[in-house]
Amino acid sequence: MSSEDIAEGSGVSAVQVRKDLSFLGAAGTRGVGYDVTGLADQLVRALGLEARHGVAIIGAGNLGSALANYQGFEARGFRMVAIYDIDSDRIGGRAGPLTVRSIDQMATDARVDDISIGMIATPADAAQFVSALVVEAGVRAILNFAPVELRVPQGVSVRRVDLATELQILSYHLVSKPEE
């Protein structure tokens, strides 16, 4: 498969594909392209997916339960390990394949279950507090769904996914460029 083919399917330019693959140490063959099977293996290795990182969800509300129900994460190389909440009404209940645990257990679990990524799906006003707990538990990667910027110590990676903001950007497109 050529970088051009990959570009088409992924929405980035062919040059970008070649640059990124080269950066990750995945080599193609000039005049031929990339071997897809080998490439897939190589990428799994480069992204550290063989580790099958343990993921915990914090917040068992609408979004948290939603995430627990979503099966796409396991399919893409992750172990969905636990979901936590602070509300005793929720603790013990189900969220997809998981049982909601008390947030107090997280620090212990993080070691036992080898949790390395935390997904924060709490209300905005709890997110900073919760992220501190997550970091304390030794987790060094956070996917933050709350619409706030988290302050974390150096060495902790945070990515933010703000679904409502995505919609608002689309709304802006709708009103700002009616034609085109």
Next chain:
Amino acid sequence: MSSEDIAEGSGVSAVQVRKDLSFLGAAGTRGVGYDVTGLADQLVRALGLEARHGVAIIGAGNLGSALANYQGFEARGFRMVAIYDIDSDRIGGRAGPLTVRSIDQMATDARVDDISIGMIATPADAAQFVSALVVEAGVRAILNFAPVELRVPQGVSVRRVDLATELQILSYHLVSKPEE
């Protein structure tokens, strides 16, 4: 509130805040800062949120149902109007506050319910097909959760949210910079 204050809470630089606000036509007062109430109104107007755009979810699987259950969209200026599926086992069932409708109804509904944004939460292999239906129904903004690049006609805005990819990027951070 100063651009500096806004910057702190939002995770962008103060200059960026001033530039963006200025671009959107929101004016502050030199030496003083921005009036938060007025600013909020101004932004709602600039982003076209008073329209309370109608949103439809296509795909009532795990992720689609999850999105239907999430209440953050209504809170941020959107009307969650309908959820569609192609599977007759799902049609008629509940997804949060919504009843799953047949995808065949979408074209009609889009006019009646004034749907202007479509959220695609189908499996990857159905996404392109479904997006064509959405566009045909007159919807000109798409939030795509499927891990494929959609081909749409000019004038249609697409944003992609790929949750599994977000995790994979965090995974890469974990393995590539163990310290730092």
Next chain:
DNA sequence: TAGATTGTTAATCGATTAACAATC
């Protein structure tokens, strides 16, 4: 007036694209 903070222009930086030699 002095202090604070916006709004904008100019300078810098990084990321994307163009171009092309290397080579299968």
Next chain:
DNA sequence: TAGATTGTTAATCGATTAACAATC
């Protein structure tokens, strides 16, 4: 060998940052 396609260097572009005049 001719054609195709990678891998990388150089050129371009856009976005971010620095600097500062305007002004409340």
